[in-house]
Amino acid sequence: MSEQVIVIGGGPAGMMAAYTAASGGDAVILCEKNEKLGKKLYITGKGRCNLTNFCDQETFLKNVVHHPRFLYSSISRFDREDLMDFITRYGCRLKVERGQRVFPESDKSSDIIKAFRRALESAGVEVRLNTPVTSIVTRENEAVGVKLADGTVLEGDKIIAATGGLSYRSTGSDGWGLDAAEKLGHRVSPCRPSLVGLKTKETWPAQVQGLALKNVDVTLTHKGKKVRTERGEMLLTHFGVSGPLILTDSAYMDDAPETYRLILDLKPALSDQTLDQRIQRELKANDRKQVVHALASLLPKKLMPIMLDLAGVDRTKTANQITKTERRAIVDALKRQPLQISDFLDINTAIVTSGGVNIKEIDPKTMASKRIRHLYFAGEMIDVDGLTGGFNIQIAATTGFVAGTRSE
Template identity: 90%
Template sequence: MSENVIVIGGGPAGMMAAYSAASEGSTVILCEKNEKLGKKLYITGKGRCNLTNFCDQETFLKNVIHHPRFLYSSISRFDRENLMDFVTDNGCELKVERGQRVFPKSDKSSDIIKAFRRALISAGVEVRLNTPVASIVTQDDEALGVKLNDGTTLEADKIIVATGGLSYRSTGSDGWGLQAAKALGHTVTPCRPSLVGVKTKETWPSQVQGLALKNVDVTLVHKGKKLRTERGEMLLTHFGVSGPLILTDSAYMDDAPETYQLILDLKPALTDQKLDQRIQRELRANERKQVVHALGSLLPKKLMPIMLNLAGVDQTKTANQITKAERHAVVDALKRQKLQISDFLDINTAIVTSGGVSVKEINPKTMASKKIRHLYFAGEMIDVDALTGGFNIQIAATTGFVAGTRSE
């Protein structure tokens, strides 16, 4: 028997939900408040759209930070191969890059959106752009339809809410769905930015703001306890630090940000002893030069004077004036530079939102609300989030597909 389905939100979760429902013969209306579909998809991956990750299921779930178990059932029904086949079948060729990240072969996110749009058209989905929803109509804990901003009411047998989290508000993720869920009695766990830069109490001089540091180790410390160390790339900024390593660390910060600290090792390939020996060689070879120039090959040129200053070493001293204690201070500054986190950047700048509708109130096999009959959730508004690498879009597509599929 055909169902009337209304999907709220035209991101990857909403589009996949609409396609999934329509492919089973349901009559589907997709309400998107923006002037076009996939507005956030368009800017993801710096405009290239990292669609998914070509890893196995176990690795995928390890990259889900909050509530990976919730996805066990759904990811087995719609995984990366299903999503990749869906996109390629609808005219967008893909490629796999470093880190198993999957991108459109054209490097254009617009081609991913076009593939989704083709699928929606072929499945017979009625897409209504510039159509914001005012509220979900319910009676006796049952969803009956939606009321649009213009006062029109649309009746439905099934309503799927896929309006995203709180990041990148200009794309439409303004928290409407979270507020609607809360108004209907759902628990919405505290939302915070994830995969985001962090502010630090320490500030960087203007000459190194924007400097990328590669092959450094960053250790995340919480209340004196080391949580994790990873090697990679980071960025010095006007507000603190950002870049791949920092974005990943932000996903693990579930407590107040000011309870966390970062320890930077700018020379992770060298032990303290080896680094000290290297410094001694450089000082001997350049004994008449100022120390800032004598040690210039150790770090990017603009950074060396700053690190000497942090080590308490006068950079105008000549190399042959540097004492053993000063050498050790430089080693310590390069190997254990501590930064005290003061806050996250604004959630509007975050790649994803951590938090959302509690997974305890959603059926993991169907994405159906356990509180309101015929109401379903999909995508980022569910309290599930992952690291960078295509995992979050896959979660959106997976939960959307399952939400759109007719329950047995």
């Protein structure tokens, strides 16, 4: 028997939920407050849309930072191959790049959205754009419909909320759905930005803003204890630091940002001793030059004078004047440069929101609310988030698929 399903939100989670429900024989209305579907998808992956990651399920779950166990059941029912097959079936060819990241062959996120739109159309979903929902209508702990901004009430047998988190508000992720869930009695874990740049107490990164550092080690510490170390690329900015390593570190920061510190190793391939020997060779070979020029080959040109200042070494000294103690200070500055985190960059710049509807109040096999009958959640609203690389869109599609599947 066909049910009336109402989906709130036209992102990847909402579109997948609507398609799945309609494909199962239900009558589906998708309410999207924006003028078009998939608005946030347009800007993901710098406009290319990193759809998913072509890794196995074990690797996928390792890249889910918060509550991967919640996804055990759902990812086995709709994984990266299912999502790729779905998008390809509706006319968008895909390719796999470095790090197993999956992109549209055209490098245009709009092609992913077009595939979703074709799928919705083929399944008979009624898409209502410019249709903001103002409340979820309940009766005796049961969701029975939604109220629209114009006062209209749409009745439904099943309501799926997929309104996103708090990042990129211009795309519609303004937290309305989380507030609605809370008003209905759900616990909502505090939301914070994730996969976001970090502000630092130190101001020296601003002196070289825009400088990308490759093959550096960044160690994240929390109250003096090491959280993680990873080698890769980072970016020095006017506010502090960003880039791939930093975005990943931000995902692991569950306490107040100021309780975290970064330690940069600008020469991770060299031990302290080897680096000291290299410095000695450079100083000897350029003994009449100022130290800032004598050691120029060690770092990008603009960074060396800053590191000497941080090491407490007079950059105008000639190479033959540098003492053993000063050499050690330079080694320390290059191998263990601390940066005190002061804050996250604004949540509106974050790739994803960490936090959301508490997973203990959602059935992981159906995405159904445990508090309100016939109400389901999908996507970024749920307190589950992953690293960069296509994992968050996959989480959205997977939870959307499960939410849209009719429960037996």
